[in-house]
Amino acid sequence: MGLKPNVVFVLGGPGSGKGTQCERLSRELGYVHLSAGELLRQARESGSEEGALLDEYLREGRIVPVELSLGLLRKAMIASGGTRFLIDGFPRNQDNLDGWERIMGKEADVTCVLFLECPESVLEARLLHRGLSSGRSDDNLESARKRFRTYVETTLPVVEHFQSCGLVRRVDGSQDMDTVFANTCAALSDAMEREVMAATRAQIEAATDNDTAAYAAMCCDDATGAGCTGSAAIALKTPADVETWGSKGASANAAGTPFELLNPRMQIMGNVALLSYLRQNGGGDAGREAAVEETRVWLGKGGRWRLKHLHCSAIKSAQP
Ligand SMILES: Nc1ncnc2c1ncn2[C@@H]1O[C@H](COP(=O)(O)OP(=O)(O)O)[C@@H](O)[C@H]1O
Numbered sequence: 001m002g003l004k005p006n007v008v009f010v011l012g013g014p015g016s017g018k019g020t021q022c023e024r025l026s027r028e029l030g031y032v033h034l035s036a037g038e039l040l041r042q043a044r045e046s047g048s049e050e051g052a053l054l055d056e057y058l059r060e061g062r063i064v065p066v067e068l069s070l071g072l073l074r075k076a077m078i079a080s081g082g083t084r085f086l087i088d089g090f091p092r093n094q095d096n097l098d099g100w101e102r103i104m105g106k107e108a109d110v111t112c113v114l115f116l117e118c119p120e121s122v123l124e125a126r127l128l129h130r131g132l133s134s135g136r137s138d139d140n141l142e143s144a145r146k147r148f149r150t151y152v153e154t155t156l157p158v159v160e161h162f163q164s165c166g167l168v169r170r171v172d173g174s175q176d177m178d179t180v181f182a183n184t185c186a187a188l189s190d191a192m193e194r195e196v197m198a199a200t201r202a203q204i205e206a207a208t209d210n211d212t213a214a215y216a217a218m219c220c221d222d223a224t225g226a227g228c229t230g231s232a233a234i235a236l237k238t239p240a241d242v243e244t245w246g247s248k249g250a251s252a253n254a255a256g257t258p259f260e261l262l263n264p265r266m267q268i269m270g271n272v273a274l275l276s277y278l279r280q281n282g283g284g285d286a287g288r289e290a291a292v293e294e295t296r297v298w299l300g301k302g303g304r305w306r307l308k309h310l311h312c313s314a315i316k317s318a319q320p
């Protein structure tokens, strides 16, 4: 099975700093940032037949039907080629949430919901200030107040829904930008750890399926592997490299061999993740059981996690 896209929803009142934080998170942590509002504004400008309708929705701060917003988001997700997304300003109401679950529920995993909390007075001041240069038809006092009401009435219940699922990470959005950024990074760390575990599992599954192309597609251009090859680090870039790596006995796999990752330890430093674990290969057939100590260094870049380095050392006897 391939790697499902991982999604972080970023919610908060109008002007709470969603776009500002997402832009920096995408740059520094390697996510693809998609703003539902921005995609709708682009669609409005594109001269499509929905343009006039969209203009009214945006000006009034009303939430457009999910078929439209989610259609744009889904198209942009596919076009990006990424697997790690910050989806900014969506889902904003029950219709959005139902649409997401119906259309994307099985296609993507929501790893967390980043929620920027900010009092209305701060939001209002920010939007009026943004209105001096944004050119947005909704950055005025009247629209701002309507958008805030919509946010309270329809978006907060969505946040409560995610809260009951244990997915919400709250951050005080009223602090200065650097402090908010540091707090959002901390709030995202467990979601990033889950992304890295999922990427690791997907890559090992590619190995056990002998899918060298899928394995290589998850590697950086300068990726290397070292350890039980008995030699210096070798390149791990192309499917042929992956084949060589496997033929040196590095992976101790047979096609479809089940495996377990025991005692995982992870450290995330910006867009670098370091993961060590004991891989127990099992299945019980033909004496292929073996344990391998592995360390994977992953780099979050361009909307994906890519393997930078793999070190492994086989343990001769898997059983204590
Ligand atoms: N922490 C902050 N402190 C002060 N101003 C901020 C902060 N975060 C964002 N802003 C400013 O407030 C305005 C709204 O931020 P933005 O990121 O566009 O919000 P949103 O996407 O939630 O509507 C922008 O002009 C932005 O520069």
Ligand SMILES: O=c1ccn([C@@H]2O[C@H](COP(=O)(O)OP(=O)(O)O)[C@@H](O)[C@H]2O)c(=O)[nH]1
Pocket (backbone or CB within 6 Å): 012, 013, 014, 015, 018, 035, 036, 037, 038, 040, 057, 058, 059, 060, 061, 062, 063, 064, 069, 088, 089, 090, 091, 092, 096, 138, 147
């Ligand atoms: O999923 C979405 C996201 C945005 N919008 C519309 O786009 C506007 C602007 O949203 P954005 O997130 O860009 O800005 P914010 O209001 O958070 O500053 C909203 O008021 C809505 O009218 C929408 O209908 N559906």
